[in-house]
Amino acid sequence: MKDYDSDLDVRNPAARVPVVVLLDCSGSMEGEPIDELNRGLQRFFDEIRDDDAASVSAEIALATFASEARLEHGFASVFDYPDDLPPFKAEGLTATGAALELAEKLLAEREALYRAKGIPHYKPWVIVLTDGEPVPDKGWREPAERFKARAMAGELTYLCVGVGDSINKETLAELSAKEPGVVRLQGLKFSAFFCWLSASMHDVSVGSPGSGENVRLRGIGGWARYLGGPAR
Amino acid sequence: MKKLTFENLSNIQDPTSAHTKVYDDDGVALELGEEQQLGAGAGGGVYEIANAPQFCVKLFNPVDMADAAERDKIIQRVEAMVQMAGRFARDPRLAWPLGPIRDEKKNPIGYAMRRVPEGYKPFRSLFGGAAAVARRFPEWGRRELAVVAKNFLETVHFLETQGVQVADANPCNFVAGPDGRVVFLDTDSFSFRGPDGTMHCSEMHFPDCTAPEILSNPALANAPRTPEQGRFSAAVLAFQLLMLGQHPYTFEGETLDGATVGTPEENIRRGYCPLGKRAGCHQSPQWYALWSWFPDTLQYAFIRTFRDGHANPAARTPLDVLALEVDKFIFECGRMPERNSLSPAGPKPRRDPAAAFAGPPGGGFRGHGKPFVPRHAGWQSQGRPAYANGPYGGPGFPQRGSARRMPFPSSGNRP
Numbered sequence: 001m002k003d004y005d006s007d008l009d010v011r012n013p014a015a016r017v018p019v020v021v022l023l024d025c026s027g028s029m030e031g032e033p034i035d036e037l038n039r040g041l042q043r044f045f046d047e048i049r050d051d052d053a054a055s056v057s058a059e060i061a062l063a064t065f066a067s068e069a070r071l072e073h074g075f076a077s078v079f080d081y082p083d084d085l086p087p088f089k090a091e092g093l094t095a096t097g098a099a100l101e102l103a104e105k106l107l108a109e110r111e112a113l114y115r116a117k118g119i120p121h122y123k124p125w126v127i128v129l130t131d132g133e134p135v136p137d138k139g140w141r142e143p144a145e146r147f148k149a150r151a152m153a154g155e156l157t158y159l160c161v162g163v164g165d166s167i168n169k170e171t172l173a174e175l176s177a178k179e180p181g182v183v184r185l186q187g188l189k190f191s192a193f194f195c196w197l198s199a200s201m202h203d204v205s206v207g208s209p210g211s212g213e214n215v216r217l218r219g220i221g222g223w224a225r226y227l228g229g230p231a232r
Numbered sequence: 233m234k235k236l237t238f239e240n241l242s243n244i245q246d247p248t249s250a251h252t253k254v255y256d257d258d259g260v261a262l263e264l265g266e267e268q269q270l271g272a273g274a275g276g277g278v279y280e281i282a283n284a285p286q287f288c289v290k291l292f293n294p295v296d297m298a299d300a301a302e303r304d305k306i307i308q309r310v311e312a313m314v315q316m317a318g319r320f321a322r323d324p325r326l327a328w329p330l331g332p333i334r335d336e337k338k339n340p341i342g343y344a345m346r347r348v349p350e351g352y353k354p355f356r357s358l359f360g361g362a363a364a365v366a367r368r369f370p371e372w373g374r375r376e377l378a379v380v381a382k383n384f385l386e387t388v389h390f391l392e393t394q395g396v397q398v399a400d401a402n403p404c405n406f407v408a409g410p411d412g413r414v415v416f417l418d419t420d421s422f423s424f425r426g427p428d429g430t431m432h433c434s435e436m437h438f439p440d441c442t443a444p445e446i447l448s449n450p451a452l453a454n455a456p457r458t459p460e461q462g463r464f465s466a467a468v469l470a471f472q473l474l475m476l477g478q479h480p481y482t483f484e485g486e487t488l489d490g491a492t493v494g495t496p497e498e499n500i501r502r503g504y505c506p507l508g509k510r511a512g513c514h515q516s517p518q519w520y521a522l523w524s525w526f527p528d529t530l531q532y533a534f535i536r537t538f539r540d541g542h543a544n545p546a547a548r549t550p551l552d553v554l555a556l557e558v559d560k561f562i563f564e565c566g567r568m569p570e571r572n573s574l575s576p577a578g579p580k581p582r583r584d585p586a587a588a589f590a591g592p593p594g595g596g597f598r599g600h601g602k603p604f605v606p607r608h609a610g611w612q613s614q615g616r617p618a619y620a621n622g623p624y625g626g627p628g629f630p631q632r633g634s635a636r637r638m639p640f641p642s643s644g645n646r647p
Binding site: 009010011012013014015052053055056057079115117118120203205206208209210 | 272353354356357359360361362363364367368402404438439440475476477478479482483484485492493494495496497498516518519575
């Protein structure tokens with residue numbers, strides 16, 4: 001039974017972990033990168049479906065950004081997504097700022113809904129996968145700073161992952177939170193990244209909503225190249 | 233528990249990368265199955281043994297084993313449990329340590345235990361409403377969940393009688409099979425006194441199922457756990473099993489004093505439990521509907537634990553008594569389809585108030601003019617429930633054996 005004015009399943013009393021996934025679908029992702037991203041994303045959803053804990057807790061909102069940010073699917077359980085996700089195409093610019101603002105809006109609305117309906121929730125996650133410099137080069141620093149501040153305060157987990165070498169380290173550093181710092185994907189290891197993400201959802205979901213600080217996340221060495229701390 | 237940052241996580245090795253072969257206490261090599269991690273938690277990972285599929289091994293988290301004090305504590309605890317294996321190892325309800333597991337240098341790195349049969353699902357997977365239960369066990373109704381709850385309570389009670397307390401009542405640490413039997417995992421987090429008298433305490437605790445006195449005073453987590461604390465935790469999990477995951481300390485909206493709903497842990501600390509009258513907060517309608525179909529005595533048993541027992545641990549319903557109340561609910565589910573439904577159409581119809589005042593069937597005169605009050609309601613104002621004299625004693629309690637034998641095993645999975 002969905003709440004009449006939202007799509008929140010109020011018959012599921014499990015604590016939710018809201019996850020916003022922002023995917024760069026700009027023209028530079030065309031070809032093998034977008035194919036690998038689509039495969040990795042499908043695997044992510046399949047693994048969450050099979051996970052005893054994450055399947056009842058994870059609520060995922062999927063947005064892509066190219067010349068504009070586009071909400072592909074609002075917050076929903078994995079079971080409300082199609083079994084086979086339609087593949088994303090790559091074209092356009094890289095509206096990172098619009099994507100971050102969209103994520104802010106989605107999260108604010110969702111957290112308010114959880115409070116109103118008495119549904120406990122874990123710290124939200126915001127994931128950004130991007131391979132290029134933000135275009136336009138304005139309007140992205142402020143929302144990035146807000147996410148970084150919230151992550152620093154322990155209110156959410158904010159992870160920005162650079163893909164390829166087109167995005168320079170300085171920009172990535174400005175986008176990234178202090179933890180884990182500046183990371184780039186090893187090659188096109190989207191599947192490994194999304195495996196790590198689904199395992200992390202499991203690790204979060206088996207804990208108590210109030211103990212987010214004590215969650216041990218798995219090593220990122222399988223998919224990430226760590227480039228150092230973020231910009232001060 | 234140490235908080236780990238992302239940057240040093242990349243240095244942590246999966247234990248199996250260092251140990252593809254491990255050894256039992258006799259030096260016999262055990263080959264870990266490739267990519268056969270059966271489970272993982274903060275304390276370590278559980279792996280299949282390729283040449284002994286009926287067993288599995290738990291390898292401790294390398295981070296914990298790198299700390300000398302923590303490592304010694306873990307090793308001593310496992311050694312004590314292995315010495316106690318004669319009492320517990322044959323119990324199919326417990327994944328008890330059977331023997332230490334060592335690396336090639338004979339350092340203890342984990343322990344072996346019996347593997348859980350196929351088809352068992354963690355309690356956590358059943359805590360997502362009717363849809364989650366239907367995904368895991370499509371044929372189940374509330375009766376089957378009640379059988380699991382009863383088996384669970386009886387097992388915790390058995391451990392309590394043996395001086396063992398379940399310290400970490402994480403719903404991922406208990407699994408239920410298609411036949412309603414349960415198995416307790418992560419037994420190395422139990423709190424117990426070893427054969428040499430050493431008290432092995434565990435600081436592990438799952439906040440949403442932890443007694444309020446421990447949440448208020450975290451130092452108590454490191455102290456020996458009491459049966460009353462265990463009763464609280466077990467009652468929370470039993471409640472969640474019966475209520476499809478709904479936590480007894482979750483409510484809708486605000487409390488009467490204007491507090492908003494927090495996490496279950498926060499609500500436990502503050503004592504905001506919506507069950508029973510004059511609770512100060514209320515359940516949402518769909519959860520009230522499920523709650524209303526419990527027999528009154530089962531409701532009272534939970535209310536005693538969660539409301540009376542919040543500040544007064546001695547008031548918490550003993551687990552053998554709670555198990556008997558759940559047994560009664562199992563019988564009622566067989567009798568009334570509405571009770572068995574995972575999604576009842578509405579709450580149980582209230583009795584006609586006039587009928588409640590009419591006195592007992594067949595006539596009954598209360599010369600003092602007071603209305604008839606059911607016997608089971610009287611214990612609310614007394615120190616202990618009427619049936620607390622013993623499971624078969626007390627007025628108004630059904631005699632054992634009055635429940636019809638049902639096809640689904642309700643007698644538990646005792647050894």
